[in-house]
Amino acid sequence: MSELTAQVFEISRGTTHDGPGMRTTVFLKGCPLRCAWCQNPEGMRTEREIWWEARQCINCRECIAACPHGALADDAHGLHRGATCTVCGACVDACPAQAMAFTSREWSLDGLLHEVLKDREYFHAFGGGVTVSGGEPLCQAAFVSAFFQRLRAEGVHTTLDTCGLASRTVLQSVLPHADAVLFDIKFIDSALHARFTGQPNAVILENLLVIAGHARSHGQTLWIRTPLIPQTTATEENITAVGRFIRERLHDVVERWELCAFNNACNRKYQKMARSWPYTNEPLMRQTTVDGLRTAAVTAGVAEEKLVVSGLIARDTV
Numbered sequence: 348m349s350e351l352t353a354q355v356f357e358i359s360r361g362t363t364h365d366g367p368g369m370r371t372t373v374f375l376k377g378c379p380l381r382c383a384w385c386q387n388p389e390g391m392r393t394e395r396e397i398w399w400e401a402r403q404c405i406n407c408r409e410c411i412a413a414c415p416h417g418a419l420a421d422d423a424h425g426l427h428r429g430a431t432c433t434v435c436g437a438c439v440d441a442c443p444a445q446a447m448a449f450t451s452r453e454w455s456l457d458g459l460l461h462e463v464l465k466d467r468e469y470f471h472a473f474g475g476g477v478t479v480s481g482g483e484p485l486c487q488a489a490f491v492s493a494f495f496q497r498l499r500a501e502g503v504h505t506t507l508d509t510c511g512l513a514s515r516t517v518l519q520s521v522l523p524h525a526d527a528v529l530f531d532i533k534f535i536d537s538a539l540h541a542r543f544t545g546q547p548n549a550v551i552l553e554n555l556l557v558i559a560g561h562a563r564s565h566g567q568t569l570w571i572r573t574p575l576i577p578q579t580t581a582t583e584e585n586i587t588a589v590g591r592f593i594r595e596r597l598h599d600v601v602e603r604w605e606l607c608a609f610n611n612a613c614n615r616k617y618q619k620m621a622r623s624w625p626y627t628n629e630p631l632m633r634q635t636t637v638d639g640l641r642t643a644a645v646t647a648g649v650a651e652e653k654l655v656v657s658g659l660i661a662r663d664t665v
């Protein structure tokens with residue numbers, strides 16, 4: 348039997364918002380949603396991808412010479428990969444400056460386990476563990492299920508960070524092995540959800556209720572996260588609707604509701620992938636705007652002590 352592997356695009360150490368305590372977060376490639384504001388464009392597709400960092404490029408043209416398919420060309424705006432690219436990686440191997448690079452790396456189960464267990468001491472010291480995020484981790488559910496089981500056997504706390512869009516079978520293959528779940532509620536209005544993420548939210552909210560039932564009966568931790576995206580999710584109407592849903596369906600089991608303020612720090616990722624992004628010039632949210640949304644959340648009936656606001660916020664000038 349071949350060993351399970353996963354495409355991982357980032358391993359982030361010492362994270363403090365991805366579950367209880369101080370954690371190591373593993374980001375897996377692949378997501379069924381296409382959120383307009385996505386901060387991790389390299390996590391959308393499951394397949395390997397290549398990006399190019401202009402600032403690192405020394406213009407040696409080794410990559411162009413190495414390409415067996417003539418897929419690379421350069422002009423005044425930089426290097427471009429054409430439709431004949433097979434993502435073979437010859438240009439990556441040829442690049443002496445690491446300007447041309449794969450966005451992800453394939454990890455074996457044993458290899459990834461060994462890597463994250465290097466942080467075991469601070470998991471124990473700060474009550475943390477390992478979070479699997481993405482992308483959407485349930486796109487690589489067989490790996491995540493096995494990874495969580497191995498981590499638990501090592502006494503390490505496991506957290507699943509999910510957008511919630513997966514079949515019930517896939518969800519059930521991972522859920523029993525997670526000590527905590529971080530679940531994104533972006534919109535309650537399904538039409539808005541479909542407009543901004545590419546998918547309606549009926550399955551997502553049904554899965555959330557399944558997770559809540561599991562959390563009630565197994566003592567699992569459940570946190571909700573809502574990204575605050577200007578002119579998108581960050582409206583009083585939407586935050587009120589999410590707040591009401593939490594109050595009416597989940598209030599006994601949700602430990603925390605995090606409102607995550609938007610920033611455009613991922614601009615460079617879109618540039619490296621040669622993709623445009625509608626939020627490129629979107630400024631940080633203002634404190635008064637975030638305060639208003641927090642008030643809407645409390646007014647909707649969510650206990651103030653469950654609310655957390657995270658992210659960069661611009662101070663109001665007086």
Ligand code: SF4
Pocket residue numbers: 397413414415416417418419428431432433434435436437438439
């Ligand atoms: S990945 Fe392979 S085919 Fe694509 S540009 Fe690089 S060398 Fe050419």
Ligand code: SF4
Pocket residue numbers: 399403404405406407408409410411426441442443444445446447
């Ligand atoms: S091989 Fe690397 S450094 Fe040289 S031109 Fe290509 S991307 Fe730039």
